[in-house]
Amino acid sequence: MDTPWECEMKATFAALEDRHRLDGRIRRFVDEAVRFHGFPAPGVILGAYMIDLALEKLEAEPGERFFAVAETKKCLSDSIGILTGCTPGSSKFLLFNTGRLSLAIGRDDGSGIAKCVRAFVVPGRTEGYPALRAWYFNDTAFGAKNKLPQLLEEILGAGRSILSWERVEVPIPSKDDQWKPVICPGCGEMVPDYLLEDGLCKACGKGSCYTKHDS
Amino acid sequence: MDTPWECEMKATFAALEDRHRLDGRIRRFVDEAVRFHGFPAPGVILGAYMIDLALEKLEAEPGERFFAVAETKKCLSDSIGILTGCTPGSSKFLLFNTGRLSLAIGRDDGSGIAKCVRAFVVPGRTEGYPALRAWYFNDTAFGAKNKLPQLLEEILGAGRSILSWERVEVPIPSKDDQWKPVICPGCGEMVPDYLLEDGLCKACGKGSCYTKHDS
Incomplete structure (x- = not known):
């Protein structure tokens, strides 16, 4: 059962999504990731934006299957299983815990090497978003919890503008059977x-x- | 997109569920876990049975929130996030990779220690289920992939009878902030x-x- 504060934040976030006219695939991605995670946590929302970006650059077809890398164990990673089908308990998922706010998604063309698009936050692009910047740099003095509405507002306002991407290749680990x-x-x-x-x-x-x- | 073999296995499994009259909560749990994982993998089905057992022993109320431990990174663990809300990217989930086919679910009563029910497979109880036993003991000579329909049949036939449970306490790791x-x-x-x-x-x-x- 959600606490009153959690209920309030969920309602606040839904209103922000409407205000920012979030629609189409990104609205669906954000909502599905947040529903799975259980809360509009900043990381899981960013993860949805990253996946949307990566799938676009991959020119993904509906129903295609992928291999994914999560570069963090934190909430961002929850977006991957529910949106791409690369669930953590499957052989289509690799946790490579660099701690960067980043994920990679790609295709296994049968060579055993996934040709991926890696999406990531560009630190300098968080300027102009004080709450997002404070959260990204773990500035606890900023009091992120109290300023969550501002942080959510900034994440939706920034959208993809704080992200970049590159192509990477990932040897797919063999099943340990x-x-x-x-x-x-x-x-x-x-x-x-x-x-x-x-x-x-x-x-x-x-x-x-x-x-x-x-x- | 599923391969023809995957399509066939999904249809086979759905028919087996009907034949075994799987209904109520366990049917819902098995179906949700399989849908999230993307395939009727033995581990994720067992995970659904374990969660059903653990929630019963905890006398869980609908909407209650829990803390969960996965004792394996494999498909069994995919059942946890989707069925309990303890997603891997949240602070309500701990991977403690013993490799046992086991999971634990419990309540955080505010003490920082989750009072959990741990569900697990009892090796001796797999006797009488040759495909299940071969899968459990990683007997690759058995050819589990070719015998997946038999394995799925045996898992549904065995249900909870191969499981046991115990109460355990888990200090909840603090957030690394x-x-x-x-x-x-x-x-x-x-x-x-x-x-x-x-x-x-x-x-x-x-x-x-x-x-x-x-x-």
Whole structure:
């Protein structure tokens, strides 16, 4: 259930989209990405703009299938699976966590190398958009949360103007299906051999993400 | 665009769902997860069963918000974002890649610790399901691709019977918003300081996923 603030931000964002006359494919992309992410987060909106740009430069046909690279684990990456079909759990997705606000989409022509268009934010082009600039440069003093309406307004106002693109090639990683099953002696579950640490799965060894089991 | 084989497998799976009288929430979950993933992959179907089980044990209310852990990067993980709203690009999702076929879903009660139900496959319970067992233990000699209809049939036939669950607690990782922006001298884009390697972003340094830039 959304908090009152979240409800307010969603309504604010929808009104901004109307005011900026966002329509056609970009409206659909932004709305689908925001719906999947659950909130009009700046990154997921930028991701929708990047995908729209990349698909245009690729001269993508409806229904075509792609390979995608996310350069960040953050909200921007949520736009990829829902808009391109390159879902994080599929072999059509690579997380290459440079931390740049960027993604790449391209075709696998059967050579094993995806010919991609990479879209990215050009730092200098954020000038004139103070909230967007503060968010991009993680200027916490700016108080991004309180200024989210201004930030959303600036993102829609800027649109593609803060982005650029280039062609890149990405060798598509092979599926890691060459593993042997091991039963972890700690939990008795099956784990691929290459993920064992000191003979145990990561949940039974040191550094588990779980603090307590009371089953 | 789906290949003829993919079209055939989708039709086969839909017919199997009808034959097994899959309905109610689990039908909706399986269909939504498969639609998002783009294909009736065994893992994403199992993921839907795990989420259905975990939400039942949590006595989840409609619209409740959760925190989720994926224990694999593979297709199983694609079920989480679309069915629970804990999308990979959000702070409600943790990838803890043990490689176990498992996921955990729980509530953040404000303590910073999510009280979760972890659902998982019990290896011994796959007996009696030869295709499922071969897939689970990565027995490539079995020829899983050719036997996908049998595997899908067995997954729907087995349903929850191959799963178990336990309660676990997961400290929710804090948002990594304490970073400083650095302009990478290679590409001129902004990168969080903690992701730089030898003063460059990962795309400009060694080990880039890109083989060629011709922009």
